[in-house]
């Protein structure tokens with residue numbers, strides 16, 4: 001009977017805590033919705049076709065074949081018709097991939113047709129951007145499905161001695177598909193996509209948890225109060241926390257990066273590492289301030305713990321860590337925008353995969369800095385409200 | 391510090407101080423002058439407003455109305471005033487994963503003490519709190535009584551002129567309680583002013599002056615002997631009971 005009363009008390013306590021209730025019941029629904037959008041097998045890819053020379057006659061066949069796949073959207077390439085220089089074409093195609101207008105581009109030149117007439121297989125060129133494995137594999141999948149059809153639509157040479165059987169085999173002569181990556185390569189794996197975001201994620205995750213818990217303890221134990229009675233300012237305490245956590249965060253990043261380097265033999269230059277450190281440092285500052293804010297909002301350690309999944313889970317699912325968020329409904333993309341890790345990840349990938357300088361990510365860095373300022377301000381306001389002394 | 395010269399006059403003066411939290415009045419209009427160099431006891435049940443009064447003195451909270459001055463003219467919260475105060479909160483406000491010495495070093499540094507002076511002072515304080523033998527032990531490995539003593543030690547490192555002790559003897563066994571009071575008496579003899587709160591009525595006898603506090607109102611004020619006589623009781627305990635009853639009546 002006693003345990004029943006204990007149970008009643010527990011249920012009563014929890015049911016009076018709206019935050020716990022909402023978290024308990026709504027979070028699984030939200031997570032499942034996200035997983036649904038992510039694994040739902042309809043990653044739409046934008047594919048463009050560029051043909052030159054005699055290959056132009058077969059462009060429409062290609063397009064109609066590819067269009068049969070409902071996950072493919074054919075787009076027209078904004079490349080002047082009169083442009084025929086292979087190098088310029090190569091550059092223009094890659095540019096289109098970089099701006100995100102196309103996920104994959106098929107290029108078929110004059111040589112393709114002449115090769116076919118000469119009885120060779122001929123090479124079809126497929127261009128992909130390459131930094132997003134999910135998109136890349138969706139493009140490959142769509143093209144692979146259509147390869148036989150595509151080959152069938154191409155001209156064949158049947159000489160007089162050829163039997164109908166022979167003609168059949170010639171007709172089905174496969175093409176060679178040559179893949180061109182803007183970034184990465186055939187060996188580019190899922191792990192290469194994750195790698196650059198892992199240090200930032202871990203730093204964020206652990207800094208947030210540690211700062212939430214330690215600062216909560218500092219408040220509950222009364223040591224924060226003692227520090228504020230001593231001639232120590234609130235901002236000095238915060239600065240101390242920043243420094244302490246910076247130490248942990250740097251150590252952690254070094255360990256994570258070193259481990260990953262060893263594991264997958266990814267080559268980083270020093271300037272990449274340095275630029276990357278800036279991103280990780282900003283991420284750490286965001287997480288630290290967010291942790292302090294959470295500990296001020298929480299009335300007890302249990303509530304402080306609740307903030308952890310609340311902050312961490314959306315970032316796992318929506319901040320471009322596991323999958324690309326662009327195919328998700330607008331609603332989720334807006335949420336993703338207000339998640340610090342979305343921006344940290346974008347900058348990290350730009351630096352580590354595309355090997356761009358830090359200045360290229362100025363927008364992301366600015367947004368992260370903005371987060372720090374906003375969260376710090378809110379945190380100070382909340383702290384002042386809770387504790388007049390600060 | 392120049393405030394030290396005036397501190398003989400009074401260490402704390404409250405003039406019509408009121409403290410409310412939202413609509414709740416934790417401390418009703420209170421006037422009180424506490425002279426220096428004595429053990430001043432603040433006695434009252436839980437919720438009487440003892441902690442609130444101490445926090446007002448530290449400057450952690452400010453009065454809703456009235457005026458509060460320290461050391462003959464300093465505002466609570468002024469850095470000169472804060473430097474002269476040693477505050478020991480009701481909770482175990484100390485870091486359990488640090489050793490006794492590490493905790494004392496930390497708080498000494500928070501008060502801006504030089505390393506040399508700090509080391510000498512820590513040895514002194516360790517003697518006072520009788521923890522010299524366990525100085526390098528992590529607090530988590532010490533007994534509850536030792537942690538209490540270490541906590542007191544960390545409030546003493548910077549040689550405060552005024553010690554604010556919030557129920558330092560709550561939940562402490564009788565042997566340690568006697569020890570703590572002996573230590574406090576010694577500190578007082580050496581010139582430290584002490585403002586201590588307690589809900590153990592039996593402890594009030596050990597103070598030089600006592601104030602009875604109940605629901606944010608002072609219901610008795612004087613030396614233990616005065617109070618016993620005033621309420622025509624045999625001892626302070628009975629005096630408190632009588633005072634409490636009168637408090638209800640008014």
Ligand SMILES: Nc1ncnc2c1ncn2[C@@H]1O[C@H](COP(=O)(O)OP(=O)(O)O)[C@@H](O)[C@H]1O
Pocket residue numbers: 411414415416434435436437438439440441442443
């Ligand atoms: N920050 C606060 N907000 C609201 N009420 C408070 C606050 N601090 C104290 N109180 C209330 O003021 C009263 C006196 O509290 P306190 O000074 O802690 O009493 P004591 O230390 O004598 O036990 C209590 O009823 C308490 O609930």
Ligand SMILES: [Mg+2]
Pocket residue numbers: 440441442480556
């Ligand atoms: Mg109290």
